[in-house]
Amino acid sequence: MINYFTDKMEKCWLCPKEFNSRTDLYNHVISKEHRRQSVYCPWCPTEKTFTRVTDLNKHCNSRHFVEVNCLPKMFLSLNNCFYFAVYPQDYARLIKPQLFESSIAMDARRIMMQWVEKQHFNPALRDNIRKGWKAGLQSRINELENGKEEKENKKRKREAEEVKPSTEVKEIYSNTITNDTKRPKHAFQTK
Ligand SMILES: [Zn+2]
Ligand SMILES: [Zn+2]
Numbered sequence: 001m002i003n004y005f006t007d008k009m010e011k012c013w014l015c016p017k018e019f020n021s022r023t024d025l026y027n028h029v030i031s032k033e034h035r036r037q038s039v040y041c042p043w044c045p046t047e048k049t050f051t052r053v054t055d056l057n058k059h060c061n062s063r064h065f066v067e068v069n070c071l072p073k074m075f076l077s078l079n080n081c082f083y084f085a086v087y088p089q090d091y092a093r094l095i096k097p098q099l100f101e102s103s104i105a106m107d108a109r110r111i112m113m114q115w116v117e118k119q120h121f122n123p124a125l126r127d128n129i130r131k132g133w134k135a136g137l138q139s140r141i142n143e144l145e146n147g148k149e150e151k152e153n154k155k156r157k158r159e160a161e162e163v164k165p166s167t168e169v170k171e172i173y174s175n176t177i178t179n180d181t182k183r184p185k186h187a188f189q190t191k
Pocket of ligand 2: 044
């Protein structure tokens with residue numbers, strides 16, 4: 001019987017490599033091969049990026065202590081750092097973005113936009129970040145919908161298989177037929 005749950009590999013969307021777990025894929029995507037989960041520091045006046053959110057946390061806790069102290073702890077969570085992502089669309093592939101309407105997400109976007117304004121006001125950067133947020137959130141919605149559909153299909157497939165007669169029943173049935181047809185006519189008469 002096919003196991004629908006364990007034969008799934010985690011494929012990298014940036015190269016042909018495949019991994020056994022999502023964690024392995026994550027470690028690969030953040031590695032120097034891709035560096036696609038990087039985040040900006042939203043407070044440093046010059047552009048500063050970090051490969052891991054934990055590194056951004058360490059940096060902010062020491063360098064931007066005053067700012068961080070005014071914000072909820074979850075502000076620099078993996079989910080909320082989607083709004084500081086250099087590639088939000090890639091980031092959202094592995095990390096679920098913090099809910100768009102939540103207050104920490106709104107604060108993150110506001111702080112990020114303030115940071116962009118300070119970057120010698122680069123409208124292209126601002127537009128790219130906004131587009132990235134939109135694409136990242138949209139791709140997540142699509143993935144959820146596809147996931148639901150896939151689940152439904154698997155369920156239907158399993159149900160269809162359950163309805164089919166088991167092999168044992170089929171074997172007994174086919175043996176009866178072949179034995180009866182192979183049996184010479186007189187065999188019936190002797191009984
Ligand atoms: Zn790759
Ligand atoms: Zn900084």
